[in-house]
Amino acid sequence: MKENPRLRAVQAVRRELATLGIDPFGIQIDEILSPTVGLIQGRRTILAGTNNYLGLTFDPDCIAAARDALERAGTGTTGSRMANGSYAAHRELELDLARFYGKRDAIVFSTGYQANLGMISALAGPGDTVLIDADSHASIYDGCSLSGANTIRFRHNDPDDLSRRMGRLGSGAAGALVVVEGVYSMLGDRAPLREFVEVKNAFGATLLVDEAHSMGVLGEKGRGLGAELGVLGDIDYVVGTFSKSLGNTGGFCVGDSDEMDVLRYASRPYVFTASLPPATIAATRMALRKLAAADDLRRRIRENAERLHAGLTALGFRLGAPANAVVAVLAGEKVEALRFWHYLLEQGVYVNVMVPPATPGNESLLRCSVSAAHTPEQIDAICATFAGWPGARG
Amino acid sequence: MTHQDVVAQLAKLLEPHAEGRVTHITADTGLTGELALDSLKVMDLITDVEDHYDISVPLNSLADIRTVGDLASLIQKHVGNDA
Numbered sequence: 419m420k421e422n423p424r425l426r427a428v429q430a431v432r433r434e435l436a437t438l439g440i441d442p443f444g445i446q447i448d449e450i451l452s453p454t455v456g457l458i459q460g461r462r463t464i465l466a467g468t469n470n471y472l473g474l475t476f477d478p479d480c481i482a483a484a485r486d487a488l489e490r491a492g493t494g495t496t497g498s499r500m501a502n503g504s505y506a507a508h509r510e511l512e513l514d515l516a517r518f519y520g521k522r523d524a525i526v527f528s529t530g531y532q533a534n535l536g537m538i539s540a541l542a543g544p545g546d547t548v549l550i551d552a553d554s555h556a557s558i559y560d561g562c563s564l565s566g567a568n569t570i571r572f573r574h575n576d577p578d579d580l581s582r583r584m585g586r587l588g589s590g591a592a593g594a595l596v597v598v599e600g601v602y603s604m605l606g607d608r609a610p611l612r613e614f615v616e617v618k619n620a621f622g623a624t625l626l627v628d629e630a631h632s633m634g635v636l637g638e639k640g641r642g643l644g645a646e647l648g649v650l651g652d653i654d655y656v657v658g659t660f661s662k663s664l665g666n667t668g669g670f671c672v673g674d675s676d677e678m679d680v681l682r683y684a685s686r687p688y689v690f691t692a693s694l695p696p697a698t699i700a701a702t703r704m705a706l707r708k709l710a711a712a713d714d715l716r717r718r719i720r721e722n723a724e725r726l727h728a729g730l731t732a733l734g735f736r737l738g739a740p741a742n743a744v745v746a747v748l749a750g751e752k753v754e755a756l757r758f759w760h761y762l763l764e765q766g767v768y769v770n771v772m773v774p775p776a777t778p779g780n781e782s783l784l785r786c787s788v789s790a791a792h793t794p795e796q797i798d799a800i801c802a803t804f805a806g807w808p809g810a811r812g
Numbered sequence: 813m814t815h816q817d818v819v820a821q822l823a824k825l826l827e828p829h830a831e832g833r834v835t836h837i838t839a840d841t842g843l844t845g846e847l848a849l850d851s852l853k854v855m856d857l858i859t860d861v862e863d864h865y866d867i868s869v870p871l872n873s874l875a876d877i878r879t880v881g882d883l884a885s886l887i888q889k890h891v892g893n894d895a
Contacts, residue, residue: 547870552855568870570862571855586868775852 453791467770473791474665480701487700507699523678530659531557533669536685542567547594577613592622600632600643606744615652626655634663639710664705715790729801734811747784755782818884839881
């Protein structure tokens with residue numbers, strides 16, 4: 419069959435990885451033994467690259483809720499909510515989320531990716547302007563593409579740069595949509611949300627914040643960075659995911675707008691995707707209750723993050739941001755980073771490797787995500803394994 | 813501001829990214845072709861261009877931009893619109 423020219427670049431990367439004998443993007447966990455341990459290539463491996471921040475994937479109450487829903491309501495919904503009907507639990511989860519954030523209403527999407535895609539493309543269209551942080555997740559970039567709006571990128575975590583770019587829009591700034599994240603997935607760095615809120619208020623714009631990596635981890639009751647900084651009320655739309663702290667899959671948006679119920683019908687990713695299955699909804703509702711009460715888990719994830727951050731710093735590694743649930747080791751050149759990642763895996767530690775252009779600053783990263791379920795001994799074992807690699811020190 | 817003025821300015825901004833791949837940047841030089849800029853580098857370039865000319869260049873207007881000359885034409889259009 420003729421080679422598809424559009425796949426040449428990806429094919430070249432796959433061939434390069436095959437030459438190195440390293441395949442970080444096709445890793446298979448043969449058996450998942452706990453939130454922090456899996457069997458990979460026949461080895462018991464500490465999982466430090468899963469985003470399972472609160473370790474709720476094996477929570478007995480969440481499993482029981484899922485099992486009960488599975489038996490009562492079946493395996494799947496077999497259609498989209500608009501075309502084929504919502505189950506009562508879909509709406510109940512939306513009301514749970516709205517109450518949790520103290521917002522007027524919520525919309526549940528089938529993935530976190532689709533939540534950004536769905537919200538951005540429903541809020542903005544051709545002729546509108548969306549301003550996004552340069553280090554935004556692919557779902558934000560793709561949401562902008564789907565919207566057809568004029569998309570302007572401002573320098574990462576730089577409210578002054580946002581302000582300058584909004585100033586260039588003149589009267590158009592008032593109708594613009596600004597999109598940032600609470601915590602950035604690559605480096606684990608936090609956004610200056612207070613300052614971003616000041617800019618959006620000054621121009622009368624709309625602010626959407628993706629709290630995927632901060633929900634459950636930061637703020638009172640785990641309501642994210644906006645809550646921690648006291649600006650949740652000034653954020654027009656909070657987008658989040660069920661696939662990190664809530665230990666499941668799915669996404670959502672909460673907001674105070676009177677148009678929340680109209681937005682869902684204007685959102686093609688909402689309208690044309692099958693809705694989440696009953697077991698997922700039930701387990702997520704249970705996990706949300708647990709998350710709100712999980713101050714002990716938040717303390718543990720903070721302690722684990724600080725332990726890992728301090729341990730890796732003491733070993734001489736350069737880290738991407740202050741201690742947070744995401745701890746990123748700056749790993750320099752791509753091939754060296756891939757070899758470093760492979761070494762860690764062979765020693766029984768699974769982390770994520772990220773290479774340019776997916777990384778900020780044109781440098782490769784080894785990205786660890788810390789869980790409240792990690793024991794101090796596992797964190798020390800991760801550090802000891804990193805210590806065995808001779809390179810990548812500052 | 814002529815097309816050639818903008819090309820010359822872009823050549824200055826692009827020189828550090830050329831990394832020896834192209835010795836003389838002209839209007840016909842390909843951004844992702846000869847200069848081998850990845851998508852992130854192109855977007856970083858646009859951020860610098862916006863600040864240099866005090867204009868807004870939406871990312872969605874870049875779809876048909878292949879060469880330095882194409883980008884210079886786009887900049888001229890925006891400078892005209894924003895002036």
